[in-house]
Amino acid sequence: MPLNSGQIDKRIRAFTKICRQSGVRATHQRREIFREVARTDEHPDAETIYKRVRKRMPTVSLDTIYRTLSLLEEKGLLKRLELFSGRTRFDANTQPHHHFICTQCGLVRDFTSEQMDALARPNEVRSWGEVRSVNVQLRGICSACRAKGRRARAK
Amino acid sequence: MPLNSGQIDKRIRAFTKICRQSGVRATHQRREIFREVARTDEHPDAETIYKRVRKRMPTVSLDTIYRTLSLLEEKGLLKRLELFSGRTRFDANTQPHHHFICTQCGLVRDFTSEQMDALARPNEVRSWGEVRSVNVQLRGICSACRAKGRRARAK
């Protein structure tokens, strides 16, 4: 499910614009880190981004990865997902959307649903506070993992 | 929103039964740790449970807390929630339900919704794998935090 390059370009332009507007420097490191998240829909974690960016910038530090990801989140250019214990994952899709999550291999896929976006929130919820976002997580087992499981059992 | 003691008792009975059935020892530690999660709906983290259990069992170790929580999860007596980075939280409500989450203070509240449980999953999702659970997260700001924010701004 590769992103089309139009979408990637759009994200990169948003990055450039936001940097200029908010007066933060669009450094080489920041550009490469953002590009690496923006070019994929696989919701990578910090370590994965680090490894990929290092291919083209061998001296980049892991700390810069984390600092930059936090900055980008703060500027609204990406979202942080806490789906599993241990590793935070990052999402350059800032449109409201939902996730299918494979609990076996960690696959995360985006989908949208008007029905889910339009969910009526129960009255009790209204009394607890103000809802800012609705996120639906469908957890299960992806096709690849299911096939792998079948093969293992067949032995 | 305190739990009624009937519900707590029901959970404790489930614990006792599961331990006997699956041949794990119902130790003093396990009973106290489970009771501490079962008696509240605030979705505590391991550290919080540790502090509370220690009041009555001062020698309990943090490792036992973690080991026991994992065991209880494995036996289906509680669920693990990864809502924020850093700390895992635990939920003795094993019925399907959804959550309102305050992103400021970490408040988590349960609610149920037939509409949400009945959500149709898009076709594309069906092709990705098999969905085992549906979880809706409503993120926002709770009333207490909003009031606190207003007071701070008023100064």
Add this chain to the structure above:
DNA sequence: CCTGAAATAAGAATTATTCCTATTTAATTA
């Protein structure tokens, strides 16, 4: 080309969680 503020690299520190192992405990049996 300077200058100063912002950003980075590298490694230390912190935090949550898991691992190791000597000791204790609970269930079973005599």
Add this chain to the structure above:
DNA sequence: TAATTAAATAGGAATAATTCTTATTTCAGG
């Protein structure tokens, strides 16, 4: 009840993800 023994625990060490500290580098403006 006492002895047996596998399971469980306590306490401290280890690990993994993330954040902090600080000396050095970079970049924008003058």
